Amino acid sequence: MEDNNLLYERFKTKMEAVSGECYRVKTLKEAEELVAQLLKAKGVQTVAMVDSPLTCGLNLTEQLPLAGVTVYKERYQEVTPTVGAGITEMKWGIAELGTLVQYAVDVQERLCSAFTPIHIALVQTSALLPNIMTALSVIHSEPQIPGFVGFVTGPSRTSDIERVLTIGVHGPEQLLAVFVDEQAGEGAING
Numbered sequence: 001m002e003d004n005n006l007l008y009e010r011f012k013t014k015m016e017a018v019s020g021e022c023y024r025v026k027t028l029k030e031a032e033e034l035v036a037q038l039l040k041a042k043g044v045q046t047v048a049m050v051d052s053p054l055t056c057g058l059n060l061t062e063q064l065p066l067a068g069v070t071v072y073k074e075r076y077q078e079v080t081p082t083v084g085a086g087i088t089e090m091k092w093g094i095a096e097l098g099t100l101v102q103y104a105v106d107v108q109e110r111l112c113s114a115f116t117p118i119h120i121a122l123v124q125t126s127a128l129l130p131n132i133m134t135a136l137s138v139i140h141s142e143p144q145i146p147g148f149v150g151f152v153t154g155p156s157r158t159s160d161i162e163r164v165l166t167i168g169v170h171g172p173e174q175l176l177a178v179f180v181d182e183q184a185g186e187g188a189i190n191g
Contacts, residue, residue, distance in 0.1 A: 007095040007128040008179060014098025015177060018153055022098075024125065024179040031180045032058045035087070035120060036067040038176060042118060044084035046070045050109045052089035054122045057184025060087065076111040086112035087120045090152070092138065093177065096131040100177060101139070102150035110148060118174040121152070125179045 012022040023038075025031045035058065039047065047064065049055055049071055064071050072079040080086060091103035100121050104110050113119045129135045139149060152175065 004125050004128055004181075007093075007130060008125060010095040010130075011093050011098050011128060011177075011179075014096070015153075015175075016098075018098060019175075020098065020153075021174070021176040022179070023177065024181070026181045028057050028059075028180060028182050028184055031122070031178055031182075032060060032063050034178060035060060035122075036064060036069070038120065038178075039064070039069050039085060040067060042085070042174070044069065044118060046072065046079075046083040047085045047087055047120075048072045048076055048080050048083045048112045048116060049087040050076075050089075050106065050112050052109075052122075054089040054124065054180065054184045055087060058122070058180075076108045080111045080115040083116055085118035085120055086114075086116035087122065088113045090121045090123045090127075090177075092127045092129050092135060093123050093179070094129050094132055094135045094151075097153060099132075099151050099153040100175075101135060102148070102152060103139075103146060104148045104150065105146040110150070113150075113152070118176065119152075121175065121177045123177060123179050124183065125181045126183065128179070 008024055015022045023034055025034055047069055061071055088109050090100040092101040
């Protein structure tokens with residue numbers, strides 16, 4: 001398996017090539033600060049966030065309100081069309097594609113990642129995989145595959161018949177991946 005530093009650099013290059021933003025931090029505290037800075041820089045005042053080992057490990061529910069950001073953790077069908085951003089944890093990153101893999105049993109998680117103008121995707125750096133074949137192998141080795149496995153590469157984009165590209169029609173206009181080296185909770189695989 002490739003070194004996480006090399007995998008991250010490959011992932012970042014690919015993600016940025018499709019207009020995504022990619023960041024890496026060492027600690028949970030640094031991730032917490034980075035998320036608050038990103039939200040402030042983008043003028044986001046409200047977020048919808050689903051609990052996961054990483055979102056809980058970052059303690060965003062307490063920290064974001066201190067930065068003037070209101071956090072919603074329920075009524076997702078009602079709030080996701082109105083908030084400035086959604087924050088979720090993604091299961092894996094695929095370095096060769098700059099693609100995030102969402103392993104979402106709960107529809108709430110999909111609402112927070114797909115129906116908000118900005119999606120902040122938190123990922124454990126140890127969950128970086130080198131290529132799609134490894135990712136498929138890892139997915140198929142899981143005890144039970146959930147009803148939804150999504151592959152997300154950059155912000156939402158679509159083109160009409162005249163090949164006019166539009167960003168954000170069928171999903172977020174901006175995708176920000178934040179890789180965290182420090183382990184939070186369970187569920188990450190070691191690379």
